[in-house]
Amino acid sequence: xxxxxxxxxxxxxxxxxxxxxxxxxxxxxxxxxxxxxxxxxxxxxxxxxxxxxxxxxxxxxxxxxxxxxxxxxxxxxxxxxxxxxxxxxxxxxxxxxxxxxxxxxxxxxxxxxxxxxxxxxxxxxxxxxxxxxxxxxxxxxxxxxxxxxxxxxxxxxxxxxxxxxxxxxxxxxxxxxxxxxxxxxxxxxxxxxxxxxxxxxxxxxxxxxxxxxxxxxxxxxxxx
Amino acid sequence: xxxxxxxxxxxxxxxxxxxxxxxxxxxxxxxxxxxxxxxxxxxxxxxxxxxxxxxxxxxxxxxxxxxxxxxxxxxxxxxxxxxxxxxxxxxxxxxxxxxxxxxxxxxxxxxxxxxxxxxxxxxxxxxxxxxxxxxxxxxxxxxxxxxxxxxxxxxxxxxxxxxxxxxxxxxxxxxxxxxxxxxxxxxxxxxxxxxxxxxxxxxxxxxxxxxxxxxxxxxxxxxxxxxxxxxxxxxxxxxxxxxxxxxxxxxxxxxxxxxxxxxxxxxxxxxxxxxxxxxxxxxxxxxxxxxxxxxxxxxxxxxxxxxxxxxxxxxxxxxxxxxxxxxxxxxxxxxxxxxxxxxxxxxxxxxxxxxxxxxxxxxxxxxxxxxxxxxxxxxxxxxxxxxxxxxxxxxxxxxxxxxxxxxxxxxxxxxxxxxxxxxxxxxxxxxxxxxxx
Ligand SMILES: Cc1cc2nc3c(=O)[nH]c(=O)nc-3n(C[C@H](O)[C@H](O)[C@H](O)COP(=O)(O)O)c2cc1C
Ligand code: SF4
Ligand code: FES
Numbered sequence: 001x002x003x004x005x006x007x008x009x010x011x012x013x014x015x016x017x018x019x020x021x022x023x024x025x026x027x028x029x030x031x032x033x034x035x036x037x038x039x040x041x042x043x044x045x046x047x048x049x050x051x052x053x054x055x056x057x058x059x060x061x062x063x064x065x066x067x068x069x070x071x072x073x074x075x076x077x078x079x080x081x082x083x084x085x086x087x088x089x090x091x092x093x094x095x096x097x098x099x100x101x102x103x104x105x106x107x108x109x110x111x112x113x114x115x116x117x118x119x120x121x122x123x124x125x126x127x128x129x130x131x132x133x134x135x136x137x138x139x140x141x142x143x144x145x146x147x148x149x150x151x152x153x154x155x156x157x158x159x160x161x162x163x164x165x166x167x168x169x170x171x172x173x174x175x176x177x178x179x180x181x182x183x184x185x186x187x188x189x190x191x192x193x194x195x196x197x198x199x200x201x202x203x204x205x206x207x208x209x210x211x212x213x214x215x216x217x218x219x220x221x222x223x224x
Numbered sequence: 225x226x227x228x229x230x231x232x233x234x235x236x237x238x239x240x241x242x243x244x245x246x247x248x249x250x251x252x253x254x255x256x257x258x259x260x261x262x263x264x265x266x267x268x269x270x271x272x273x274x275x276x277x278x279x280x281x282x283x284x285x286x287x288x289x290x291x292x293x294x295x296x297x298x299x300x301x302x303x304x305x306x307x308x309x310x311x312x313x314x315x316x317x318x319x320x321x322x323x324x325x326x327x328x329x330x331x332x333x334x335x336x337x338x339x340x341x342x343x344x345x346x347x348x349x350x351x352x353x354x355x356x357x358x359x360x361x362x363x364x365x366x367x368x369x370x371x372x373x374x375x376x377x378x379x380x381x382x383x384x385x386x387x388x389x390x391x392x393x394x395x396x397x398x399x400x401x402x403x404x405x406x407x408x409x410x411x412x413x414x415x416x417x418x419x420x421x422x423x424x425x426x427x428x429x430x431x432x433x434x435x436x437x438x439x440x441x442x443x444x445x446x447x448x449x450x451x452x453x454x455x456x457x458x459x460x461x462x463x464x465x466x467x468x469x470x471x472x473x474x475x476x477x478x479x480x481x482x483x484x485x486x487x488x489x490x491x492x493x494x495x496x497x498x499x500x501x502x503x504x505x506x507x508x509x510x511x512x513x514x515x516x517x518x519x520x521x522x523x524x525x526x527x528x529x530x531x532x533x534x535x536x537x538x539x540x541x542x543x544x545x546x547x548x549x550x551x552x553x554x555x556x557x558x559x560x561x562x563x564x565x566x567x568x569x570x571x572x573x574x575x576x577x578x579x580x581x582x583x584x585x586x587x588x589x590x591x592x593x594x595x596x597x598x599x600x601x602x603x604x605x606x607x608x609x610x611x612x613x614x615x616x617x618x619x620x621x622x623x624x625x626x627x628x629x630x631x632x633x634x635x636x637x638x639x640x641x642x643x644x645x646x647x648x649x650x651x652x653x654x655x656x657x658x659x660x661x
Pocket of ligand 3 (some may be wrong): 154
């Protein structure tokens with residue numbers, strides 16, 4: 001073998017690191033297998049179901065190490081390389097272990113103008129981490145996110161690919177961190193349309209426990 | 225002059241004020257699925273006449289490009305029973321500043337389903353995919369429950385309402401990538417591939433998902449279809465601006481007192497939207513600039529918006545675009561250099577990396593704007609940026625490179641003094657040819 005292949009100048013990524021999920025846990029339950037099969041039946045070729053299968057796997061194993069991607073590939077019936085390609089393309093699939101709660105703070109565009117960076121920095125200081133890092137106790141990972149499609153209720157954050165927290169303030173962050181430390185997930189919050197407030201006196205949904213209105217964002221300290 | 229007529233007394237149609245409209249029973253009680261019933265069970269409608277009605281309405285796509293919807297539908301090739309055809313409803317909604325589709329999906333999901341079914345009927349499609357960005361996980365869960373109800377009632381699936389028209393709806397959950405909103409990238413994502421945009425031609429109508437004829441429309445676009453069938457194309461064409469008709473969801477964010485999603489006709493005066501609809505500027509500050517339709521549309525200075533209305537013609541004249549009608553309002557204290565810096569970061573992060581001008585160009589844009597923002601830039605960097613933009617625009621597989629270049633080009637063009645003020649004085653004056661400098 002040529003010398004440069006044995007001794008590459010750049011370190012190549014370890015494609016087969018030691019598995020982190022114990023072999024006896026590395027399988028889907030019958031129910032999960034059935035769900036994946038249902039998704040496969042909804043596309044002309046099995047490939048279409050790979051994104052849902054990866055979602056399912058991530059919910060189960062909390063992230064996607066190579067052995068989990070292999071499991072998904074086998075279950076869907078596609079080559080490992082395809083599943084790996086998909087898993088590494090999208091930001092919401094976690095390729096490495098994250099904290100129990102991932103806080104994605106939007107600092108993009110509207111959120112930037114309404115104090116998104118202030119919220120991110122506050123959270124970084126509060127939890128003593130930099131963005132992208134996980135707290136020592138493994139509870140929180142703080143990340144900077146691109147626009148999450150809730151620009152009117154800026155600044156905002158998302159908890160582990162799920163619930164949105166709108167109209168962020170420092171007090172709200174304090175309360176959120178305390179609640180999550182006790183594993184209390186905030187409820188889904190429906191944001192009321194301003195026209196509904198005027199014409200219907202509030203939120204139109206009667207089936208949600210938590211509602212909020214759009215609020216003018218605070219004055220940003222970083223961009224004025 | 226406003227083209228929106230008596231907008232203060234406008235009655236909403238996309239999001240009418242009805243309690244719990246997102247639930248099937250409330251939707252049914254308010255003319256829900258009546259348009260679909262009329263289309264599939266009576267002789268009044270054929271696929272061609274539905275498409276013609278949509279053409280007559282003048283509906284233009286709400287996903288950003290503003291392409292006439294009826295015309296797009298008529299690009300589908302003649303039906304061949306051997307060849308499947310697909311509809312994709314684009315609910316990726318990732319353009320910074322855009323948050324209207326999410327509200328429509330939350331508050332009126334059945335209107336979107338009904339629109340997808342009517343569009344499928346018009347193009348003889350049997351499977352329709354609704355692509356929703358993965359971040360909207362909560363809303364996807366809600367919608368799947370509602371879709372299940374619609375299936376049980378026979379509004380979706382086999383032999384809809386006893387007719388010989390069958391159509392399935394599948395909700396596809398994305399996983400976080402702005403580029404999936406681009407139509408050909410969305411198709412690759414649906415096929416379970418890395419979401420790289422495809423070279424066009426072939427266009428989706430010839431060769432779309434899995435190589436079969438496909439039409440892609442935005443969520444809000446398809447939600448208009450049932451309204452057009454219910455009330456007629458002429459009714460729709462009479463709402464708002466003559467060349468860009470219809471109701472539209474304005475997503476207003478930034479430095480205003482009352483941000484949010486508002487439904488009004490097209491052709492609203494920007495000044496009305498800012499000062500009356502959105503409650504004026506926060507803290508009594510002065511308006512400095514605004515972005516009319518998502519981060520890629522060119523920014524407008526406050527002195528450029530007098531008499532400008534929210535429709536394609538007026539905005540083009542003013543030097544911008546309608547885009548997604550997600551408006552960002554900025555007050556007098558906004559630092560345009562930091563603002564642009566974050567936008568360039570966004571596009572650098574979201575470039576899929578297929579094309580060199582985009583992959584490298586977005587990186588350079590971010591590096592140089594960052595350098596200027598940190599006070600390390602030279603005046604000639606501004607010319608370098610404009611030069612870079614020219615080398616990115618129109619030279620790539622998809623329009624992301626253009627979308628990344630426009631904000632840089634126009635923000636610098638329209639706020640040049642601010643950029644110059646942040647630059648170090650340079651030995652080489654601005655405007656000097658780089659090659660000889
Ligand atoms: C980089 C890029 C991102 C896009 N993102 C979206 C999006 O998030 N949602 C959307 O509806 N259209 C988006 N589009 C536009 C789509 O490609 C397509 O034009 C649109 O969905 C067509 O629907 P319409 O005719 O109903 O507007 C994007 C385009 C580009 C180039
Ligand atoms: S222009 Fe950019 S985002 Fe679009 S295909 Fe090329 S590299 Fe990818
Ligand atoms: S800019 Fe933060 S959600 Fe859109």
